[in-house]
Amino acid sequence: SVSAESMQPDSDSGNWKPPKHSKTAEQLERLRAAVSGNFLFSSLDEDSFQLVLDALMEKSIPAPNIKVITQGDEGDFFYVIESGDFDIYINPSGSVEAGPDGMGNKVATIGPGGSFGELALMYNAPRAATVVSASKGGLLWALDRVTFRRILMNNAFQKREMYEGFLGEVPLLSSLKPYERAKIADALETVKFEPGQNIITEGEPGDAFYLLESGHAVAYKHGVDHAVKEYGRGDFFGELALLDDKPRAASVIAKDNVTVAKLGRDGFKRLLGPVEGIMRREEYEGTEDLDPLSHQKTVT
Numbered sequence: 436s437v438s439a440e441s442m443q444p445d446s447d448s449g450n451w452k453p454p455k456h457s458k459t460a461e462q463l464e465r466l467r468a469a470v471s472g473n474f475l476f477s478s479l480d481e482d483s484f485q486l487v488l489d490a491l492m493e494k495s496i497p498a499p500n501i502k503v504i505t506q507g508d509e510g511d512f513f514y515v516i517e518s519g520d521f522d523i524y525i526n527p528s529g530s531v532e533a534g535p536d537g538m539g540n541k542v543a544t545i546g547p548g549g550s551f552g553e554l555a556l557m558y559n560a561p562r563a564a565t566v567v568s569a570s571k572g573g574l575l576w577a578l579d580r581v582t583f584r585r586i587l588m589n590n591a592f593q594k595r596e597m598y599e600g601f602l603g604e605v606p607l608l609s610s611l612k613p614y615e616r617a618k619i620a621d622a623l624e625t626v627k628f629e630p631g632q633n634i635i636t637e638g639e640p641g642d643a644f645y646l647l648e649s650g651h652a653v654a655y656k657h658g659v660d661h662a663v664k665e666y667g668r669g670d671f672f673g674e675l676a677l678l679d680d681k682p683r684a685a686s687v688i689a690k691d692n693v694t695v696a697k698l699g700r701d702g703f704k705r706l707l708g709p710v711e712g713i714m715r716r717e718e719y720e721g722t723e724d725l726d727p728l729s730h731q732k733t734v735t
């Protein structure tokens with residue numbers, strides 16, 4: 436949980452001037468692309484967004500095996516990945532013997548569009564993990580601690596707190612670690628629908644995945660006469676078009692007032708990899724007719 440102390444603004448930042456690192460048009464274009472899919476930036480207003488763009492610094496990580504963050508160090512920067520893969524190692528015991536260079540065990544790999552290094556800045560804690568480049572041609576965008584805390588952090592806290600309870604109840608996500616659910620929370624957007632509104636329309640291309648937070652929705656195939664499924668709190672839908680790059684296989688329509696947590700295609704691919712097997716298995720579970728939507732309660 437968030438300590439009161441970690442929420443205090445940094446004491447030395449009374450007359451803070453945000454850093455400005457000038458960028459070429461080419462750099463700016465790459466930077467905009469790199470942060471476009473990243474949750475934390477998407478809910479910033481124009482001014483804050485511009486301020487963060489100015490403050491970000493490009494950092495080239497040309498080769499594999501370069502340490503970007505060392506577990507136990509003080510936090511200085513938050514990083515967004517433009518290109519390259521980065522491995523996360525955790526040494527739970529602090530033992531020098533554990534794993535390569537005493538870095539402990541590899542717990543995750545993060546790729547383009549992903550980010551890391553937020554925990555130490557959010558909680559005023561030592562670095563929780565070691566982060567090492569895993570490929571050539573890595574490019575990072577680094578945001579200094581003060582700008583992160585002043586501009587991006589409240590957003591991250593709010594979303595992680597707001598979604599923590601709900602995501603913990605979603606059966607699909609129960610095998611994930613709390614940290615993995617926190618990263619999903621960052622990427623979610625709350626959307627509301629009124630009774631009768633289409634959340635998803637059959638035949639259209641798919642660009643998002645949905646978790647149902649409250650209310651009920653019904654899936655229909657071939658027009659609204661043929662209900663195939665009803666969804667309630669904690670259920671998910673919209674995965675098929677994203678998993679298989681196919682048009683929407685059904686329409687999903689709000690039955691009453693519905694609130695969904697929406698996850699865009701990039702976030703879906705980046706964050707739900709570990710449960711892809713579960714989604715695919717559930718598609719066909721216990722059905723004779725292999726109806727691709729029959730992984731949840733069938734409307735009778």
Ligand code: 1OR
Nearest residue numbers: 523542543551552553554555556562563564614
């Ligand atoms: P940091 O500032 O502590 C290391 O610096 C960063 O590694 C950390 O922020 C996160 O951004 C990132 N546990 C802790 N930190 C992780 C983890 C993680 N994965 C990435 N980082 N995991 C939990 C393992 C029990 C891995 C979850 C898959």
